[in-house]
Amino acid sequence: MPELAEVETLRRDLIPLYVGHRLDGIAIMGPRTVRRHRPEMLQALPGEVLGRVGRHGKYLLLGWESGRILVVHLRMSGQLLASAPGAPLASHTHAVLYFEDAPELRFVDPRTFGELFVASPPDGAGTVAEIDHLGPDAVVVEAKYLERALAGRRAPLKSIMLDQSVLAGIGNIYADEICFAARLRPDRAAGSLRATQVDRLARSVRSVLEAAISKRGSTLGDGQYVDLRGRSGSYQTQHMVYGRAGQPCRVCGQEVVKLALGARSAFACLGCQS
Ligand SMILES: [Zn+2]
Numbered sequence: 697m698p699e700l701a702e703v704e705t706l707r708r709d710l711i712p713l714y715v716g717h718r719l720d721g722i723a724i725m726g727p728r729t730v731r732r733h734r735p736e737m738l739q740a741l742p743g744e745v746l747g748r749v750g751r752h753g754k755y756l757l758l759g760w761e762s763g764r765i766l767v768v769h770l771r772m773s774g775q776l777l778a779s780a781p782g783a784p785l786a787s788h789t790h791a792v793l794y795f796e797d798a799p800e801l802r803f804v805d806p807r808t809f810g811e812l813f814v815a816s817p818p819d820g821a822g823t824v825a826e827i828d829h830l831g832p833d834a835v836v837v838e839a840k841y842l843e844r845a846l847a848g849r850r851a852p853l854k855s856i857m858l859d860q861s862v863l864a865g866i867g868n869i870y871a872d873e874i875c876f877a878a879r880l881r882p883d884r885a886a887g888s889l890r891a892t893q894v895d896r897l898a899r900s901v902r903s904v905l906e907a908a909i910s911k912r913g914s915t916l917g918d919g920q921y922v923d924l925r926g927r928s929g930s931y932q933t934q935h936m937v938y939g940r941a942g943q944p945c946r947v948c949g950q951e952v953v954k955l956a957l958g959a960r961s962a963f964a965c966l967g968c969q970s
Pocket of ligand 1: 945946947948949950965966967968969
């Protein structure tokens with residue numbers, strides 16, 4: 697599932713290809729992809745010029761010159777692909793955006809949990825109602841904020857980090873990698889961290905995500921995540937714990953374990969994390 701680092705990689709690649717280009721048309725083949733509102737809202741976009749590409753957590757925000765925002769949420773298996781006009785459609789292509797003098801932008805999603813929708817107009821503070829439930833974007837999180845967010849929480853640290861209303865953008869892979877970098881067990885109570893540990897956690901959130909962005913995200917064995925051009929990321933080769941149960945820790949040599957965490961699980965090194 698694409699997380700912050702993968703979505704940010706897409707965002708950075710979208711800008712030079714599409715910003716400043718006019719949208720000529722939209723074709724919708726998969727109605728479930730646009731289930732949130734009436735199709736007319738999307739069909740009002742053609743003719744507009746793309747002004748900016750933003751991101752909050754795992755949501756991509758395509759901002760048009762009129763102020764409208766097209767939100768793209770990839771969820772489990774969504775992909776955005778820049779394709780030569782007229783190239784054969786991949787199976788599970790649910791929407792195509794046609795731009796003037798730019799590749800077709802295609803939304804491909806085998807599991808169909810992903811979606812595209814036009815947000816209601818932002819209010820004076822620039823808030824988009826549909827993503828107002830999200831916490832701050834993880835890549836800019838501060839220790840002070842985390843300290844308040846974790847205080848008194850008895851849930852496991854990893855569960856809180858996955859809670860998008862606390863921190864937006866972190867999923868399974870980076871939650872485990874961040875806990876390892878911070879030398880904290882993912883199954884410890886989130887509210888049990890001392891101030892120095894919260895500091896370390898905040899720094900690890902930023903440093904792991906920045907490193908992952910610099911490697912263009914993680915593509916796992918399923919090959920599901922690819923960038924706009926269909927290429928894999930390479931951060932998976934630097935994972936310290938995620939998906940490495942039974943293998944030696946790259947720092948201390950102890951075996952990486954998979955911990956049960958309610959209905960979820962977490963990878964960790966109990967030699968390095970406490
Ligand atoms: Zn270790």
